[in-house]
Amino acid sequence: MHVVVVGGGIVGLSCAHALAERDIEVTLCERGSIGGESTQRSAGGIRTQFATRVNIDLSLASLPIWNEFEERFGVDIAHRQTGYLFLTREETTAAEFRENVVLQNERGGQSEYLDPSELTAYAPGINPEGFVAATYSPLDGFADPNLAAQGYAQALGDDVTVLTKTPVEDIVVENGTVSGVETPDEHIAAEMVVDAAGAWAGQLGAMAGVDLPIEPKRRQILIANPETPVPEDAPLTIDLDTGLYFRPEREGQALVGGHFGEADPTQDPGSYDKTMDFDWATAALENASGWTDHFGPETTVKRGWAGLYAVTPDHHPVIEEVLPGLVVAAGFSGHGFQHAPATGQLVAEIVHDGEPSLVDIGVLGSDRFEEGGLREETNVA
Structure with missing residues (x-):
């Protein structure tokens, strides 16, 4: 064949x-x-923290390969399991968080539901004010694509x-x-x-x-020099209400991205703008400064880019x-x-x-x- x-x-x-x-x-x-x-x-x-059975199962079935990638393929992909931390200010989303954690753990995950008072134990730079709930899993993290x-x-x-x-x-x-x-x-x-x-x-x-x-949808990412360095063991943290996330990068830097502020038009994959929009970057960092101590007036943008998600309904x-x-x-x-x-x-x-x-x-x-x-x-x- x-x-x-x-x-x-x-x-x-x-x-x-x-x-x-x-x-x-x-x-x-x-x-x-x-x-x-x-x-x-x-x-x-x-990450393993999804809201549906099939996405959780795809994650858990992929995780052994990510964990053993260097042994299998001979390349160190810098896989760091520092966790994912999902945040919300909405009570309806908090109720979904509870359901998601139950489902994730039923499928074999290790997720936790957190009250706002518990946030700083997982991510000291997060301001818990305004958030009503969070979830965290130590199985989650990131690697070098x-x-x-x-x-x-x-x-x-x-x-x-x-x-x-x-x-x-x-x-x-x-x-x-x-x-x-x-x-x-x-x-x-x-x-x-x-x-x-x-x-x-x-x-x-x-x-x-x-x-x-x-449909191809454009998403942006920036690398920032934060006002306060992001520890290498910090989780990838997502404000699910705005779609903005950040994670540690090298030497205290931060990678910031998400669908925050995106108009979400369908793109032509052969001709979309691959550069970062500096107005978006400014707005994203201003938003992040409201709920984390890492970003403030002294934060600078090192570089950025845009790519495409292939999105279904x-x-x-x-x-x-x-x-x-x-x-x-x-x-x-x-x-x-x-x-x-x-x-x-x-x-x-x-x-x-x-x-x-x-x-x-x-x-x-x-x-x-x-x-x-x-x-x-x-x-x-």
Whole structure:
């Protein structure tokens, strides 16, 4: 069997690696460079604190690989389990927090529900005034996306044919079944094609006549020199009401990002603005200064950038064989990096075994958008 994986980000790399491990012939087509789009622009978050069963399960199934990445792939990805801390000022959200913690722990997590008085024990720089609740998990943290992509790419070795600067211009469908792809240079015959194209996934699906409600949304990140350094063991902290988060970076610096202040229009993935908006950066730091002691008038911005989330209406991915010979693994809504290890295994199971078994992903089919069968993921930043 020959499989073409479209997309050389972390999800596509994981899929290619898992397929090759099952002795399947794989060609990976990437329109640019390996890990050169959303992966390298990611904050690298890895967490178990989600609001739905399937997202929690994807996280827990991915975590062993993140924890053992250096042993498996020979690359230190700077995985730091300093925890995630979710904050809210809203009583309705606090009630959801309670439910989420129960669900997370039922699935195998280690989450805690916190009262405001307990916040400073987990993050001394947080001002608890105004917040009504929080959740925390020590299993959560972050890693370096570029190093993770490098590790997967190195592991492919000679087992996978990697074609960079090779956009897929068409998916060939014959008698209702995918039979290959067209690139600018050649036709590549394949029994199956994997759409792991991230922000381009909807466009790719359309080539095969499949309508995927996956929209590219622009998100921004900045690196700041805070007024008060952020300790290296501080958790990634999210003000869920505003969508703003920060986490420790190197030498006391902070990475700040989220959907705070974003108008959220759909972007053209080929031409969106990849630079940071300094007005957004100023507003984000001013907001953060109201609930943490780290940011104040002396805070400076070192650099920043923008990237794309591939967003679905319910903030869950599509992982499914949507058409005979076409498997989609896209639409992670900002969670693709952390769920990539499990996703690769699931795609390989679909291709090799005919159905997935690692995680029950029956709810991640594309028909749910017409049937309304999946609760929206609310723990989104």
